[in-house]
Amino acid sequence: MRQGIVFQLNGEETVYEGSATDRLLDVLREEYRLTGVKCGCKEGECGSCSVLIDDKLVNSCMVAMGRVQGSSVVTIEGFSKTERFKVLDAAYASVSAVQCGYCIPGMILASNCILSKNPTPTEADIREGISGNLCRCTGYNAIVKAIQIAAKEGEGLW
Numbered sequence: 001m002r003q004g005i006v007f008q009l010n011g012e013e014t015v016y017e018g019s020a021t022d023r024l025l026d027v028l029r030e031e032y033r034l035t036g037v038k039c040g041c042k043e044g045e046c047g048s049c050s051v052l053i054d055d056k057l058v059n060s061c062m063v064a065m066g067r068v069q070g071s072s073v074v075t076i077e078g079f080s081k082t083e084r085f086k087v088l089d090a091a092y093a094s095v096s097a098v099q100c101g102y103c104i105p106g107m108i109l110a111s112n113c114i115l116s117k118n119p120t121p122t123e124a125d126i127r128e129g130i131s132g133n134l135c136r137c138t139g140y141n142a143i144v145k146a147i148q149i150a151a152k153e154g155e156g157l158w
Contacts, residue, residue, distance in 0.1 A: 007068040010034075010078025020066030025049045027065055028075060036076035036105045040134075047133030050106035051075050057113045057132075076105035084112055087154035088146070097146040099137035106133045111147045115158040120151055 005016040009032065016027060025042075028034045028051070037060055040048035044062040051060045052074040053067075079085050088108050091097075098104050107130060114121055114129035121129065126147045127140070135143065151158075 005065050005069050007070060008072040010074055010081075011072075016065055018065065020064060020069075022065045023061060024051070024063040024065055024068060024073070025060040028060060028073075034075045034077050036080075038102055038105060040102070045134070046103075047106040047110065048103055050109045050133065052079070052109055052113075055113075055116070057110055059132075074109075076108060079109060079112065084115075084154065084157050087157060088112065088150045091146040091150035091153060092143070094149060095142045095145045097138060097142035103133055103135040103137075107135065107143055111143075111150060112158075114147060115151055115154070119155070119158040121147070123148070 003017070005020060007014055016031070018027065018031070025037060025039060028037045029039065037051060038048035039061070040046035042061045044059040047059060049060040050057055052058070053063070054071050085108065088111050092104070092108070110130050110133050114126055118125055123144060126144050130140070130143060
């Protein structure tokens, strides 16, 4: 019988042998070298450490490893292999929605969640959906536009 915390990480069964109280953010970055998960505020306020846990957007800085037992964790590295990512990536690029890039992994995952919940969101829906992700560079308008484009271009994916 396997010891440790067993979970799916980007589609692969993973066993973490460390403490159940270790922070998911730190484990992803340090143990698994998944540096697309950014360390911003460590308080659950900025969204730069966002991951999907069982298809829900979660700030990994607020999650103890024990919480992911039996769950599916997807980081931007795993999500980047999907058709949904390709549509979002192209949409973000088409309107220059990426500047420094620090917030973008979390924004992309938030964008996916917005479109998964509502494939034809209004501007208000989008702004509410990204409200947990802070961006210092873009002013959000380009990000909102990118999500609107992705909704149209990716029709049927979400």
